[in-house]
Amino acid sequence: MANFLGAVIENLFKKPATRPYPFTKREPFKDARGLIKFDGDKCVYCGACSKKCPAAAIRVERAEKALYFEPFKCVTCGFCVEVCPKDAINQEFEYRKPDYSKSIEKYGPSAVPAPAKTEAPPSQA
Amino acid sequence: MTQTDTQPQEKQFPVLEGAENITIDNLTARVKKLDEEGYRLLTATCLDRGEKYEIYYHFDKDLTMLHLRLLVNKEEEVPSLSLIYLCAFLIENEMKELFGVKFSGLFVNYGGRLFLGEDSDITPMLKCVDC
Amino acid sequence: MSTRTVIPMGPQHPVFPEPLQLKLSLKDEKIVDVAPALGYVHRGIEKAAEKNDFTQNVFLVERICGICSFIHAVCYCMAIEDIMKIELPPRANYLRVIWGELHRLHSHMLWLGLLADSFGFESLFMKFWEIRERILDILEKTTGARVIISACAIGGVRRDISDEHLQEILTVIDKCEKELNGIIPVVMSDTTVKRRTVGVGVIEKEKAIHLGIVGPVLRASGIAQDARMTGYGAYKYLDFKPVVEESGDCYARAVVRAKETYQSIGLLRKAINQLPSGDILTKYKGNPGKAAAVSRVEQPRGELIYYVEGNGTKNLERVRVRTPTFSNVPALSKMLPGMELADAPVIVLSIDPCISCTER
Ligand code: SF4
Numbered sequence: 377m378a379n380f381l382g383a384v385i386e387n388l389f390k391k392p393a394t395r396p397y398p399f400t401k402r403e404p405f406k407d408a409r410g411l412i413k414f415d416g417d418k419c420v421y422c423g424a425c426s427k428k429c430p431a432a433a434i435r436v437e438r439a440e441k442a443l444y445f446e447p448f449k450c451v452t453c454g455f456c457v458e459v460c461p462k463d464a465i466n467q468e469f470e471y472r473k474p475d476y477s478k479s480i481e482k483y484g485p486s487a488v489p490a491p492a493k494t495e496a497p498p499s500q501a
Numbered sequence: 502m503t504q505t506d507t508q509p510q511e512k513q514f515p516v517l518e519g520a521e522n523i524t525i526d527n528l529t530a531r532v533k534k535l536d537e538e539g540y541r542l543l544t545a546t547c548l549d550r551g552e553k554y555e556i557y558y559h560f561d562k563d564l565t566m567l568h569l570r571l572l573v574n575k576e577e578e579v580p581s582l583s584l585i586y587l588c589a590f591l592i593e594n595e596m597k598e599l600f601g602v603k604f605s606g607l608f609v610n611y612g613g614r615l616f617l618g619e620d621s622d623i624t625p626m627l628k629c630v631d632c
Numbered sequence: 633m634s635t636r637t638v639i640p641m642g643p644q645h646p647v648f649p650e651p652l653q654l655k656l657s658l659k660d661e662k663i664v665d666v667a668p669a670l671g672y673v674h675r676g677i678e679k680a681a682e683k684n685d686f687t688q689n690v691f692l693v694e695r696i697c698g699i700c701s702f703i704h705a706v707c708y709c710m711a712i713e714d715i716m717k718i719e720l721p722p723r724a725n726y727l728r729v730i731w732g733e734l735h736r737l738h739s740h741m742l743w744l745g746l747l748a749d750s751f752g753f754e755s756l757f758m759k760f761w762e763i764r765e766r767i768l769d770i771l772e773k774t775t776g777a778r779v780i781i782s783a784c785a786i787g788g789v790r791r792d793i794s795d796e797h798l799q800e801i802l803t804v805i806d807k808c809e810k811e812l813n814g815i816i817p818v819v820m821s822d823t824t825v826k827r828r829t830v831g832v833g834v835i836e837k838e839k840a841i842h843l844g845i846v847g848p849v850l851r852a853s854g855i856a857q858d859a860r861m862t863g864y865g866a867y868k869y870l871d872f873k874p875v876v877e878e879s880g881d882c883y884a885r886a887v888v889r890a891k892e893t894y895q896s897i898g899l900l901r902k903a904i905n906q907l908p909s910g911d912i913l914t915k916y917k918g919n920p921g922k923a924a925a926v927s928r929v930e931q932p933r934g935e936l937i938y939y940v941e942g943n944g945t946k947n948l949e950r951v952r953v954r955t956p957t958f959s960n961v962p963a964l965s966k967m968l969p970g971m972e973l974a975d976a977p978v979i980v981l982s983i984d985p986c987i988s989c990t991e992r
């Protein structure tokens with residue numbers, strides 16, 4: 377055990393390596409891939425994001441100008457952000473908070489209040 | 502890279518570049534020879550080609566890969582390599598389970614329940630004809 | 633006493649990070665036979681990869697393994713690039729090496745920690761994981777995520793590393809190296825550790841090839857085989873030499889991995905110093921044609937092989953993944969018999985089992 381003695385003594389006088397979460401929180405890193413937010417006004421409902429999403433978390437209804445997003449299917453890969461031609465998708469640095477239910481977010485032009493949680497399950501799911 | 506075979510049936514499928522064709526009859530002899538030469542068996546890949554299975558055996562020696570290509574009818578039994586390379590038993594059990602390839606002389610037989618559960622579908626990796 | 637007892641080890645067992653079951657037949661305390669039972673985490677990823685768009689698969693294959701995820705994506709992208717004849721910009725190749733080696737570094741530290749844990753050396757385990765956390769932080773800073781970094785794309789990489797971050801990587805690995813210098817000797821020369829690992833679970837050089845083992849396990853048995861020697865990506869410029877040990881026991885495997893952590897640090901320094909400037913992504917058009925390609929790379933656990941076949945549409949005909957643990961599991965049936973039951977956790981851990989990889 378002699379080899380480890382140095383580490384043991386060091387450990388005795390060191391501050392803890394962990395943080396007392398949730399009292400101290402680490403700031404999210406800049407450019408971390410966190411939760412996804414859509415901008416219903418910029419979006420043209422082209423459906424490019426829903427075709428490319430590897431988790432099938434987005435459904436775009438072109439006729440009704442609506443975008444349904446299932447945040448708990450999203451794997452925060454950021455691929456939709458890359459393919460959107462209108463920069464209507466914004467990826468924040470924070471992670472998504474846990475929730476009691478797997479809600480579905482509906483986005484649309486701002487005449488429709490957005491984002492609003494709906495209970496209507498998307499047909500694709 | 503795409504080589505088109507002359508036979509009409511295989512025409513629509515690509516062949517891996519540099520693959521060496523073998524048949525069921527000379528498979529064991531060829532693999533025994535490779536073993537003596539010091540090749541490592543990397544893995545085998547099974548593909549569903551309609552009436553047939555196409556199986557690639559991938560070998561390696563001194564960082565050069567060698568591929569053997571075997572075409573078999575779906576009912577035919579393929580001789581198992583697990584007595585030459587022990588590690589083949591897991592690969593062959595997987596093919597048996599996911600594709601339904603029949604093997605003769607498997608060293609350890611999981612009976613088609615290596616990965617799948619008792620009540621799941623069998624041979625899920627076959628191409629679905631009507632979907 | 634000659635009656636046999638069968639003890640099911642796992643699927644939930646303190647040393648297994650993942651569900652694997654081993655049915656151990658015992659005669660008194662000695663293991664006489666072992667049958668691995670798999671199938672607890674089969675997710676059908678190969679099938680799913682046929683149904684997805686080929687660009688989406690980059691994110692799918694990353695999820696095969698939670699530890700070496702980036703390397704899976706690299707291997708898949710290499711196969712697609714081979715089929716579509718895409719030439720990578722040099723900077724992208726180097727960035728792939730940098731992230732790949734960071735993954736190897738944190739994976740080996742995870743393993744060294746688990747090894748310490750498997751024989752009850754908890755404080756050493758905590759030490760390794762503390763160091764590993766710094767690597768994960770640097771991954772998150774440069775790519776945006778801790779383990780499944782989604783930084784690889786067909787034709788290159790999705791993000792660049794800024795000079796500032798490169799500098800930070802250098803400082804972090806310097807710090808890690810200093811800290812590792814304090815605890816790696818514990819793994820290498822401590823009597824307790826040696827008593828538990830030397831001569832345990834031996835695989836001789838002659839048997840190694842027939843058992844199909846790969847990666848650090850193969851190198852610990854005296855065979856210099858490492859897919860990085862093929863010089864894929866930027867490895868051809870980095871003058872790579874594999875780490876080889878002769879004795880083939882658990883101790884040799886630990887030594888190989890310990891030395892490889894230092895090697896990765898060296899490779900990282902070299903890659904960062906040589907890093908060329910320029911583009912990071914080659915644009916391509918169309919879908920993969922009717923062709924097949926095999927690509928292989930070295931994961932922390934060994935050699936990873938992808939067979940990818942396109943059929944001219946955006947879907948692929950077949951994606952076959954041969955993960956390193958898949959070829960290391962059969963070796964357990966030769967390592968375990970003859971050993972004591974108490975050695976089983978260390979032996980099983982010594983192949984660094986990744987069951988999610990194995991079953992896909
Ligand atoms: S971040 Fe990825 S998974 Fe999430 S919605 Fe966008 S494309 Fe889909």
Ligand code: SF4
Pocket residue numbers: 414418419420421422423424425426436459460461462463464465
């Ligand atoms: S978010 Fe962007 S990609 Fe998706 S439908 Fe709207 S405009 Fe198209």
